[in-house]
Amino acid sequence: MGNTAIERLLTRRSVLARNMTEPGPDAAQIKQILTAAARVPDHGKIAPWRFILLRGEGRQKLGAVLRDAYRDIEADASDAKLALEGEKFTRAPLVIAVVSSPLASHKVPVWEQQLSCGAACQNILHAADALGFAAQWITEWCAYHPKVLNALGVTGDEQLAGFIYIGTAIEPPKERPRPELETIVTDWQGPLS
Numbered sequence: 408m409g410n411t412a413i414e415r416l417l418t419r420r421s422v423l424a425r426n427m428t429e430p431g432p433d434a435a436q437i438k439q440i441l442t443a444a445a446r447v448p449d450h451g452k453i454a455p456w457r458f459i460l461l462r463g464e465g466r467q468k469l470g471a472v473l474r475d476a477y478r479d480i481e482a483d484a485s486d487a488k489l490a491l492e493g494e495k496f497t498r499a500p501l502v503i504a505v506v507s508s509p510l511a512s513h514k515v516p517v518w519e520q521q522l523s524c525g526a527a528c529q530n531i532l533h534a535a536d537a538l539g540f541a542a543q544w545i546t547e548w549c550a551y552h553p554k555v556l557n558a559l560g561v562t563g564d565e566q567l568a569g570f571i572y573i574g575t576a577i578e579p580p581k582e583r584p585r586p587e588l589e590t591i592v593t594d595w596q597g598p599l600s
């Protein structure tokens with residue numbers, strides 16, 4: 408498989424955050440990735456998403472919050488485990504926290520606004536891939552913990568759609584099974600062939 412758009416769409420794979428290393432995207436590439444993220448179908452032109460960058464030293468600033476929040480999940484967590492959770496965002500050079508920020512009062516249903524946010528996440532994965540980087544969309548416990556959300560400034564009707572880790576793959580990911588089209592496609596014309 409090569410590098411055409413369709414080839415990339417047909418072969419992109421997530422790389423586990425723990426299998427990422429430097430380098431990550433530079434400032435110009437981050438702007439490209441975010442520009443692609445904001446270039447998604449958006450019913451009503453609401454821009455119901457926003458992005459928080461965790462990179463460089465910014466990745467460690469939530470360390471104390473993460474450790475404190477993790478104690479709520481595992482009260483007797485070891486110091487080593489707490490340290491690991493606190494360093495979570497340092498697994499990759501760049502983490503983009505994608506915030507779903509729908510306008511509840513808008514005539515466009517919130518569901519459609521959330522779908523647009525999911526599309527923004529996927530565009531980030533593809534933009535990172537197109538630039539030669541590895542990426543993974545992760546929520547884990549911290550996308551739902553009120554203390555973490557509060558520290559990130561995620562409020563009101565907002566939700567954390569995911570943390571998208573971006574970096575360089577230590578090794579290429581192996582392929583994983585994908586659903587057979589017959590099991591997920593209905594064609595009113597007749598069997599897809």
Ligand SMILES: Cc1cc2nc3c(=O)[nH]c(=O)nc-3n(C[C@H](O)[C@H](O)[C@H](O)COP(=O)(O)O)c2cc1C
Nearest residue numbers: 419420421422423543544545546547548568569583
């Ligand atoms: C909304 C969302 C949240 C996810 N959260 C996690 C997670 O917390 N941990 C995890 O290992 N994978 C999570 N995944 C799955 C990975 O992003 C990814 O789908 C998986 O590694 C397979 O990758 P691929 O099919 O893109 O190659 C999540 C996926 C989505 C869409």
